[in-house]
Amino acid sequence: xxxxxxxxxxxxxxxxxxxxxxxxxxxxxxxxxxxxxxxxxxxxxxxxxxxxxxxxxxxxxxxxxxxxxxxxxxxxxxxxxxxxxxxxxxxxxxxxxxxxxxxxxxxxxxxxxxxxxxxxxxxxxxxxxxxxxxxxxxxxxxxxxxxxxxxxxxxxxxxxxxxxxxxxxxxxxxxxxxxxxxxxxxxxxxxxxxxxxxxxxxxxxxxxxxxxxxxxxxxxxxxxxxxxxxxxxxxxxxxxxxxxxxxxxxxxxxxxxxxxxx
Numbered sequence: 001x002x003x004x005x006x007x008x009x010x011x012x013x014x015x016x017x018x019x020x021x022x023x024x025x026x027x028x029x030x031x032x033x034x035x036x037x038x039x040x041x042x043x044x045x046x047x048x049x050x051x052x053x054x055x056x057x058x059x060x061x062x063x064x065x066x067x068x069x070x071x072x073x074x075x076x077x078x079x080x081x082x083x084x085x086x087x088x089x090x091x092x093x094x095x096x097x098x099x100x101x102x103x104x105x106x107x108x109x110x111x112x113x114x115x116x117x118x119x120x121x122x123x124x125x126x127x128x129x130x131x132x133x134x135x136x137x138x139x140x141x142x143x144x145x146x147x148x149x150x151x152x153x154x155x156x157x158x159x160x161x162x163x164x165x166x167x168x169x170x171x172x173x174x175x176x177x178x179x180x181x182x183x184x185x186x187x188x189x190x191x192x193x194x195x196x197x198x199x200x201x202x203x204x205x206x207x208x209x210x211x212x213x214x215x216x217x218x219x220x221x222x223x224x225x226x227x228x229x230x231x232x233x234x235x236x237x238x239x240x241x242x243x244x245x246x247x248x249x250x251x252x253x254x255x256x257x258x259x260x261x262x
Contacts, residue, residue, distance in 0.1 A: 002018060002025055003017070003062070004256075005254070006043065008063065008071075009248070012030065014028070015044050016246060062078060064082075088247045091241065092215055097110055097203075097212075102220075108199065121203055134191065134195070177190075216239070
């Protein structure tokens, strides 16, 4: 018997299966397509398979993310800030600050010692400061895979300065740098620096102190270059996890479990 959490985000859809003892039994993700219900059903079927369960073994389904109310059947739909906080705290009880950079939003969350959210700041107005910024620019200009960004940026000898965080204007800056013969590594390092500084400042604007332990989640957490820059800005080590995109769906599963147990 399992509780299911489904996080239907703008670029990826994730699902987690958690048993009655709060043990994670399976995780699945896919790219979010035009038909978000199909994507949600796909990760649901896959996570049931991975966890050795069938549909009749589902106790309850909790949802979060942009598409959290799109499923035909669910037992609870929860704000993503709450789910990311709960999921991250469950995995790392020493968490005091969460930096989460996803496909089309970024957020910084401050937690109290008991895991409750004390402050947060979120950017969801445009692609600036999100994974979409990387996706658009690497695909259209740099001709590399997103998974290569971290390693390449660490080889930079003089990171480029990219002053604009608007994706359109940043594209013009990068084209100019390329025409000047700037290396791909330095350009990527400049992109990483611009993203990290923007999100760091966003958190500071909400009076978030970046107290330890600081946990970096979301797809961009796989970029070692961005992690390194955040560590330099904060002045301490940042914790990353093997699967940084799990926390929202995990939080949704834990939330719906809490609802059923109350």
